[in-house]
Amino acid sequence: MIRIILLGPPGAGKGTQSVKLAQQLSLPHISTGDLLRQNVKDGTELGKEAKDYMNKGQLVPDELVAQMLVKRFGMDDVKGGFILDGYPRNINQAKTLDGILKDKKMAIDMVIYLDTSDVVIIQRLSGRLVCSSCAANFHKTNMPPKVSGVCDLCKGKLYQRTDDKEETIKNRIVVYKNEVAALIKYYQDSNKLHSLNADGDAGIVLNKIMELAKENDPLKV
Numbered sequence: 001m002i003r004i005i006l007l008g009p010p011g012a013g014k015g016t017q018s019v020k021l022a023q024q025l026s027l028p029h030i031s032t033g034d035l036l037r038q039n040v041k042d043g044t045e046l047g048k049e050a051k052d053y054m055n056k057g058q059l060v061p062d063e064l065v066a067q068m069l070v071k072r073f074g075m076d077d078v079k080g081g082f083i084l085d086g087y088p089r090n091i092n093q094a095k096t097l098d099g100i101l102k103d104k105k106m107a108i109d110m111v112i113y114l115d116t117s118d119v120v121i122i123q124r125l126s127g128r129l130v131c132s133s134c135a136a137n138f139h140k141t142n143m144p145p146k147v148s149g150v151c152d153l154c155k156g157k158l159y160q161r162t163d164d165k166e167e168t169i170k171n172r173i174v175v176y177k178n179e180v181a182a183l184i185k186y187y188q189d190s191n192k193l194h195s196l197n198a199d200g201d202a203g204i205v206l207n208k209i210m211e212l213a214k215e216n217d218p219l220k221v
């Protein structure tokens with residue numbers, strides 16, 4: 001039972017690591033990016049409002065994302081813990097999250113910051129492929145699917161995200177950097193932050209995260 005936030009730039013491997021962590025710890029993976037993309041795909045009101053911001057690499061307004069999260073945290077599966085990926089992205093969101101969780105008598109146990117260099121971010125994002133059906137991530141060269149264009153897990157069709165174009169990637173890095181220092185300080189001040197270098201092999205990073213998760217599990221004897 002642990003509540004973890006994975007923090008880091010786009011391309012840090014938050015999605016990839018979250019999926020594996022969620023499997024290993026049997027916890028739900030909550031990705032605000034995935035939830036928003038699902039809304040866009042389903043053509044919901046939220047999806048219609050969010051779409052343009054997402055395509056430009058800008059943040060969707062805090063209020064819209066907060067409403068979506070309140071709904072998600074109202075579901076039963078989060079009671080035993082969760083892996084949160086892509087949220088918070090600024091201090092206002094961090095405070096909103098604390099408020100949402102407090103209402104439900106929960107709190108974050110640990111924040112893992114995946115520190116990643118710009119060169120690695122651009123290389124990872126420009127080659128990223130995403131499954132249109134289950135949202136699993138692959139990479140054209142680092143982690144190619146067994147069959148080109150087809151998801152290994154569910155056989156869904158792989159696509160390149162519209163915001164994974166070089167110009168938009170650069171904008172997303174700028175947006176990210178404007179906000180991250182304050183977020184890091186926020187979680188350092190509450191003694192929840194653990195920093196890891198995430199430029200290297202995904203398996204090694206995952207092992208380090210698992211060690212931290214074991215050490216910081218509030219139910220650890």
Ligand code: AMP
Pocket residue numbers: 010032033034036053054055057058059060061062065085086087088089093163172
């Ligand atoms: P991601 O899949 O985390 O890279 O998110 C893709 C896009 O969804 C971002 O570039 C934003 O436009 C939007 N998004 C995801 N999470 C958030 C968030 N916490 N706040 C605002 N916008 C978000």
